[in-house]
Amino acid sequence: MNYAALIPARGGSKGLPRKNIIDLAGKPLIAYSIEAALGCAAVGGVYVTTDDAEIATVSVEHGAQHIARPATLATDNASTFVAIEHAIASLAEQGVKPAHIVLLQPTSPLRNAHHLADAIAAYEAADAPALISVCEEEHHPYKNFRVDGGGRLEPLFDAASLSKPRQELPKIYRQNGAIYIIRTETLLREKSFYVAGCIPYVMGSDASVDVDTAEDLLRCKTILDASAKEAGRE
Structure with missing residues (x-):
């Protein structure tokens, strides 16, 4: 197998309870990621790693294979890397x-x-050690402040940047959490999905929505509804 898709989905969720299988436009949230992987010809296997029996059942129903994750690797403090390593x-x-x-x-x-x-094609074309999906940062960090020891504001970077038009500042990107690709041996050696020489896969803001709150879920539904209406007019 050349590429395996791993989807980490623990049962615990503080902000939005049971969010990995919460309903979004008639399907459990995790089904969208499973379907994306199943629909990509380059991916040879789709696996959900979870400690939760219900998530496992839902995942298998939607075409993924299940990897049973120990509860010790599904705590609030457990990193994604240790779950993927397992x-x-x-x-x-x-x-x-x-x-x-x-x-x-x-x-x-x-x-x-x-x-x-598209991301796998870019990763292969660049012969890169890793790829991380990103989107442009909506709030430019060069416009930010910090508070010094005396309770006064000071620029996070420099005073000149605070008044510069955004167009004159370098583009800044944030990881959007959607796609990470890396050679297996590199991941196990570096214990990180970011390694030197990693390339970006730039995605739009709509495709980059990361569901953490009820508001995020509503935004996804709105985008999906609009997309369905647009497709219906074609």
């Missing part, structure tokens, strides 16, 4: 050893199969 080891025990890992977070439902195929 998943890679579990696959290896089954004789499945993908050359590359594609991490898809289930809270990015508007990332689709086209984005995924």
